[in-house]
Amino acid sequence: MTLALALLLASKVLWIDAPATRERPTAPPSSIAALVKTSMPAVVGIVATTARAGGNDPFRDFLERMYGHGGSGPVETPVRGIGTGFFIRSDGLIATNGHVIEGATDITVQVGEDERVYRATLVGHDDATDLALLKIEGDKPFPVLALGESDRVEVGEWVVAIGNPFGLSRSVTTGIVSFKGRRDVNPSGRPGYYDFIQTDAAINPGNSGGPLLDARGAVIGINAAVNPSGQGIGFAIPVEQLRDVAPQLASQGHVVRSYMGISIQESMSADLAESFGVPGGKGVIITDVAADGPAARAGLKVGDVVTSFDGEAVSESYRLRWLTARTTPGKRVRVGVWRGAQALEVQVMLLEKPGAPWEPPPPPPGLRREQEPFGFAVEDSAAGDGEGRGVRISSIDLRSYAYRAGVREGDLLLEIDGRAVADKAAYRKAVSETADIARLYVRRGGKTLFFGVRREAPLSARGGAH
DSSP, X not given: OOHHHHHHHHHOOOOOBOOOOSSOOOSOOSOHHHHHHHHGGGEEEEEEEOEXXXXXXHHHHHHHHHHOOOOSSSOEEEOSOEEEEEEEETTTEEEEXXXXXXXXXXXXEEEXXXXXXXXXXXXXXXXXXXXXXXXXXXXXXXXXXXXXOGGGOOTTXXXXXXXXXXXXXXXXXXXXXXXXXXXXXXXXXXXXXXOEEEEOSOOOTTOTTOEEEOTTSOEEEEEEEEOTTOSSOEEEEEHHHHHHHHHHHHHHSSOOOEEOOEEEOSOOOHHHHHHHTOGGGOOEEEEEEOTTSHHHHHTOOTTOXXXXXXXXXXXXXXXXXXXXXXXXXXXXXXXXXXXXXXXXEEEEEXXXXXXXXXXXOOOOOOOOGGGTTTTEEEEEOOTTOSSOSOEEEEEEOTTSHHHHHTOOTTOEEEEETTEEOOSHHHHHHHHHTOOSEEXXXXXXXXXXXXXXXXXXXXXXXXXXXX
């Protein structure tokens, strides 16, 4: 354990555990509505965006279909999408999926029934488990969800998923656990530690990062993937994986893992086990040993069958990889093997898994000067356009509070806080006299609308991911 991690754990609890019980309820609660009412405030919506100029982007098309026309011409468009998260600590620490925020230059979080928008900081993320932590700052404690026990989940037990499928916020679905320990799917297409809880509770794009709850309302999984070729089959990351990686994500932004330097076979048939003479027919076959790696130095060989790792019996390749990865680099572990007709125990000094050094993402780009302080720029309205006097919104930053409130490029801004803004000079004067929140009165086509928007400092001044 690093000094930074030790200090963190000593000073602040990362999450709240649900009370341990001898018997876990597996049937639906007497009131599903009561469980949802209690849990919903701790679930948040996430919009993660990366700005780029021009191009066609399906996410922007989706936003415009949902919230209105966004103008024409070259604009900054988001290239990431909508997801879900949930508070695990009352100071604003949020758990979600790594792929929800991957590559994002700006992350906003919607909290509560009024979907108040906060700008989030990326605390850390881990590709191998597809998990991430975010942080928002607020003026009051945030509601949290307690973490349950995914290791004790039973196939057939009742569960509920909460999230933002297709951007439809605060949606609830229910179902059962239809399989446990699903390791034969790889939604990301890259190496990782996959051990999914499979459920028939509807999980769709936008649910990613949201909680899968048991009958007590405790989190047993983080919704992560949907099977695009079928219905009623979704997958959630067991909450035990969040427990494993969260301390390192909170303290250093990434996860340091160990390795032994071996390749292993995914499965061992009964006939193969019999040919090796393995007692009980259970173990994991070593198919290759890296030269000068920890395993080679300890004397492990091709054809050895690993039967235990530091005292825990292993019969699945996944479990051996996970136990190795989660062990602190530099620790000496006992590895039980079957070699020939003999059981042996080998001491292996694990080392840190090699790879490119982790670097925090760059801070988000700032608002363009002409878009301050509300995230949009204006120009004088063309004479004779038939819509009356005002200033036209000529561009809008899609990361801004104004965009999330519903303001769009092309809107004709008539008033700010009741003050007429007939031209840019009047607009600048009105802006200088506004408070932190301004009321905009705009005309869009044949309709007039009011919007409340928040004054915001340049994005670069707020600090980026760390």
